[in-house]
Amino acid sequence: MRGLFLTLEGIDGAGKSSHIDALAVLFKAQGRTVTRTREPGGTPLAETLRGLILEQPMDALTESLLVFAARRDHVLKVIEPALARGDVVLCDRFTDATFAYQGAGRGFDTTVLSTLERWVQGGRADLGGASSAGNALLQPDITLWFDLAPAIAAERLAGARVPDKFESQPVEFFRRVAAGYAERAAGAERFVRIDASQARDQVWQQIEAALFDRGLIARSTGASI
Ligand code: TMP
Numbered sequence: 560m561r562g563l564f565l566t567l568e569g570i571d572g573a574g575k576s577s578h579i580d581a582l583a584v585l586f587k588a589q590g591r592t593v594t595r596t597r598e599p600g601g602t603p604l605a606e607t608l609r610g611l612i613l614e615q616p617m618d619a620l621t622e623s624l625l626v627f628a629a630r631r632d633h634v635l636k637v638i639e640p641a642l643a644r645g646d647v648v649l650c651d652r653f654t655d656a657t658f659a660y661q662g663a664g665r666g667f668d669t670t671v672l673s674t675l676e677r678w679v680q681g682g683r684a685d686l687g688g689a690s691s692a693g694n695a696l697l698q699p700d701i702t703l704w705f706d707l708a709p710a711i712a713a714e715r716l717a718g719a720r721v722p723d724k725f726e727s728q729p730v731e732f733f734r735r736v737a738a739g740y741a742e743r744a745a746g747a748e749r750f751v752r753i754d755a756s757q758a759r760d761q762v763w764q765q766i767e768a769a770l771f772d773r774g775l776i777a778r779s780t781g782a783s784i
Contacts, residue, residue: 562642566653569705570733571726572712573755586647594641597651605629613723619667627675663739707755709733
């Protein structure tokens with residue numbers, strides 16, 4: 560049985576990462592094996608690239624190439640093997656982030672991003688066969704999109720930690736990123752919009768309800784985190 564590929568997306572400060580632990584516990588309680596990972600990152604090479612992407616100034620093409628280089632390594636070494644084993648893969652960000660940040664945020668050409676997406680996630684034999692699902696484009700089965708007004712996200716982030724290159728962008732940048740996510744979500748059924756302005760336990764209840772409605776967990780526990 561092929562596994563389940565679940566991604567979490569949203570602008571910085573939307574609170575997605577704080578729910579990954581609970582998601583892992585939830586799926587394990589359903590008898591599933593869970594692989595937790597993140598992007599950029601997830602392999603030694605991709606984590607090295609993450610440091611460069613988050614700290615070094617660079618043009619948008621360089622940034623996009625590095626993000627997809629990291630993704631290629633991650634897909635081949637971690638995501639595809641885990642899905643082939645039948646794991647639930649919980650991935651903190653994936654390609655939707657590239658369309659939102661590099662595409663909408665930085666204004667980079669999304670047709671180039673689509674081409675890179677096909678190369679990296681396309682699974683074509685001549686490109687090394689990234690996808691065990693044949694020639695189909697590897698995409699998440701479900702994407703939890705944490706939607707939050709950029710001004711509120713900025714308030715939440717303020718003083719939380721030393722900001723990286725993206726986190727220190729002005730709120731206007733995040734307005735564009737948020738619009739990029741909204742556009743991407745409108746085009747694919749795998750997106751579940753989570754109202755991230757709610758309190759943490761209500762956000763969790765939305766997540767559980769969405770997984771239950773889609774038949775991905777056996778029952779809604781109603782538990783809060
Ligand atoms: P994180 O803080 O949620 O781990 O994400 C790292 C940062 O990297 C975040 O600001 C979004 C950014 N990013 C991109 O710009 N493009 C991408 O493709 C990915 C995966 C992340």
